[in-house]
Amino acid sequence: MKRLYPYLTGGITEDWTDYLLAYQQAGADAIEIGLPFSDPMLDGTTIQQASDRALRRGTTIDAILADLAAVRDRISVPLFAMTYANLVFRDGPEVFCRRLAEAGVSGLIVPDVPVDEADGLSSAAEAAGVDLVLLAAPVTPPERLAEIAARSRGFVYAVSVLGTTGERDELAGTAAPLAARIKAVTDLPVLIGFGISRPEHATAAARAGDGVVVASTLMRRVLDGATPGELLDDVAALRAAVDQADQEVPADHAHAEVSGDRG
């Protein structure tokens, strides 16, 4: 089954956990929760705005984790935290990972901690029982890709494009070849993220990998005031798009389709 991991910026609204429940109800296989940082270097405008809004609301990691703990018994899908190194290292990775685990977060994605800098965080995550997900990019060379795949836990995050998060008109041609390269060196699921903006992107990406992470396109809706109910519909549409990939096409066809120029 192809996977769908929608993203939500923690603390974006007072009742932000309602969106989590909606995501789950719409068929999310797991949810990525952004812990907002003042300087989100890898994020495009949408996620920057979402982080800013959450921080201006006065949200903190403590508050987000407390909110999560409060809905913990209603959430059955895995939760991944996505944030930046400075928040992870603020009180040390051990403390940070333990707090995640205590709040029911089972995975962690830190885009500015590449594999070379991941030693301490990796052990801390493992000790706390948290999966440290590593990212691979189209420019990652083969040997390094193998190392990333080997050290990643939970899944491998395939960054589809050279660029930041953000809505795009089409899925990058680099997405499918990267997913294929990663799948060749690991049995972990490979999820494709960055720029999955429309259901057809999700279908195409899901064909190439094991599923998709969708962030900016959803957060754009949240920023524009869409309700959890409306987001439920959005995620349901993505769910259907992802499932379509599962049903229709053998993997090597899919590969051919998304890697071509779709102008």
Add this chain to the structure above:
Amino acid sequence: MKRLYPYLTGGITEDWTDYLLAYQQAGADAIEIGLPFSDPMLDGTTIQQASDRALRRGTTIDAILADLAAVRDRISVPLFAMTYANLVFRDGPEVFCRRLAEAGVSGLIVPDVPVDEADGLSSAAEAAGVDLVLLAAPVTPPERLAEIAARSRGFVYAVSVLGTTGERDELAGTAAPLAARIKAVTDLPVLIGFGISRPEHATAAARAGDGVVVASTLMRRVLDGATPGELLDDVAALRAAVDQADQEVPADHAHAEVSGDRG
């Protein structure tokens, strides 16, 4: 008899020659006529403004000399032109001096042609029958002073002060010693100019030399709109002040008085 040479900027008003007649009527011994130049380096604010106004009226040397020719038969006192080198050299000093003489101007003062640069002008003036008046300053060294005195014609112009023309609160302490130094080396009349702003200055300066040139204080009045009749009164007052020097005090007393600090 002590002399009074009042100054008027040529072409300052439409009927500027009326001021000449007033000056003469009030007892001027000679009149200095400024031929306005765009860059009157040695003149203070008042004469600058007067030159500017005359030039903005569109006056020219030709126009001024034509105006003079028109009143020539009513003027009996000598006329000295005062102007700057560029106007003198524009068509060559010969042409310039001849034009002066033709208009009835008998003398010429060019403050930016010091004795060292005066050769050509000196011969041209002499050929045209125009007296080239040279200036001496408080800083002029003795040998040079003797040369200036020897080469000056008509009178020697003693620049009373290190500074430009312009009204001042008191007569400079440098005036009388300079006049005395010049008188020691020449039989020409020595007229003191620059900063003779009040009748009492005129009295003191006339005691030290053979007379005074008065310019800015009169031009201030003209600029402020005083009529020829009013200027007649001003010049008459100066006349009285100058005459007072003649009557009262022997020359060496005068010298002592003006050279002291008059606080």
Add this chain to the structure above:
Amino acid sequence: GRFGDFGGRYVPESLVPACAALETAFREAWADATFHERLAELRSVYAGRPTALTPAATLSADLGITLMLKREDLAHTGSHKINNVLGQALLAQRMGKTRLIAETGAGQHGVATATAAALFGMRATIYMGERDMARQRLNVFRMELLGAEVIPVTAGSRTLKDATNEAMRGWVAAVEEAHFCLGSAAGPHPYPWLVRQFQRVIGEEARAQAAIQPDVVVACVGGGSNAAGTFAGFADTRARLVGVEAAGGAAMTHGRPGVVHGYRSMLLQDEQGQILEAESISAGLDYPGIGPEHAHLGAIGRAEYVTVTDDEAVAALRHLARAEGIICALESAHAVAWVLRAAGTPELPAGSTVLLTLSGRGDKDMATLAGVTE
């Protein structure tokens, strides 16, 4: 790029190969005599090096010390920034890059980068906070005149911190054709090291020029490239090394360890780990981080870091102008201010010989200063 506990390469995976390639290229270039020759040639025939070492006669007499000023204000484009960009542009050319991307605060590094791009026939894209663009309109104009594209950054505080984020984002998106020409001794490995190597010409020249070896070497520190370059020339001497921070941007003095812009160092941050905005009158010191080498030099006690207020810096700029006829940058004025304050105290005893780097000229700050004065 690693200095004890500090430095590192905390960047998105998309940038790791580019950083690695840059490191390799730099190592090769640095070992290549031809590269050094070309760099030396550019410094000499183009950038105006060596810059003068000026004895500050009046100040020395007034303060009872011997003060020498290393005059980066005389370098082409008006600051030490040119040293770094010429090196990086030469390196980028060697790597086959056709475009330079840079962040800028006051615009000095942006102007320097635009200059190098023009000289090398490359495109330049300069990210600058919208607020800084408004404050430094003439530097924006200079960059555009040099053919650079200046991109306004509207995120966050709209200053250098945000411009740096945006430049790195821009680099992520153009990593194959573009070289990120980072302006300070900060950022991911190899930048802090590479920038310091390109700036060490300051310290090395000064050391060779100084008739008496200094007891104290002082420079202002924002990200810290002029200080790093100056200190590098005296690292193996007994000279005290003093870095002067802006009181409102004193990452070393008031910060704590953290990670931003790809490196681990001392950072101004709140209890939550959110990066704080710096507040300095000097745009070049208006930055919440400090180069990792400084964090290390401070940690091991090899260098000292002190702070100076906006008011002290403004007064020092005026004092230097009147005493020596040199209008230095507000950044550099921080170093001057410390000397003025410390001279004759146990911090800087009478009789000391002091070498101070004037990182740049003050023309860019006249509008700011006129505002303060009026």
Add this chain to the structure above:
Amino acid sequence: GRFGDFGGRYVPESLVPACAALETAFREAWADATFHERLAELRSVYAGRPTALTPAATLSADLGITLMLKREDLAHTGSHKINNVLGQALLAQRMGKTRLIAETGAGQHGVATATAAALFGMRATIYMGERDMARQRLNVFRMELLGAEVIPVTAGSRTLKDATNEAMRGWVAAVEEAHFCLGSAAGPHPYPWLVRQFQRVIGEEARAQAAIQPDVVVACVGGGSNAAGTFAGFADTRARLVGVEAAGGAAMTHGRPGVVHGYRSMLLQDEQGQILEAESISAGLDYPGIGPEHAHLGAIGRAEYVTVTDDEAVAALRHLARAEGIICALESAHAVAWVLRAAGTPELPAGSTVLLTLSGRGDKDMATLAGVTE
């Protein structure tokens, strides 16, 4: 001070002894090795000399010539003006003067004079046209920062011509304590000669630095001090000397002989002999006269004088910025414009080797240029 039919000392008697004393002092100083040593020291440790000679690689390739740029833009305070004021300040000090008086147009000479006064602990009084003060507010601020008194001149066109008159008036009134630090190779004897001697370091350095001796030596000319200094280094060679005037201030091309500001030379004047106002976008060339040595060099055919329009100068400034990464002063851009126009024509045949003096940097002109552009 006398160059054929030109030059001389057309000043009020009050100034003659001061001019004579200055001449004597200068002759003595110029014959004194100690004076030259001190001047050389100041140039080197303070003013950033020698300035670079930059091969303009891109322009050379594009134009089919070999173009070398003498970089006075890199000198302290941003132009060649510092060469002259350091010499004059040293001379004034030797003469026991305690104050410098100067005229300024764009403010570059005023800033340089204020700088030298600060360095030598003298007072400085700078006369500047009110209109120029409004156009160059930041230079006014720089002068005041350096401790100079800036006196607005409200007479006439309220520009350099009037500031010069007023400075000479100020000198008349303070001739015993003050030295008139004239900024161009103009004015009464000995100024044109003295200023050229202090500026000849430009030409002499360039000649020593140039690998190939130039066929053509080109510089912009207002009063003409940078050109005089440049030409002096090549007077005894076969190089063609080309002075480039602003079309709106082309005293050599459009003027006729006359006397102003103490010297006889070519002047812009009307039929009556009234001095005309020049009209150039470049404040430094916005002057109706030209130094008498240029008038002489033109008269005897040793140098050629050509003109360039405002538009050509602005375009040349942009062209140089993009091609070589150097933003030069609008004044200097006139020289660049002529080369751009003439290269490849019989005026400046392909294959020529050209030495061009960039008299100053363009920072001061950014506001003007932004106005032109917007």
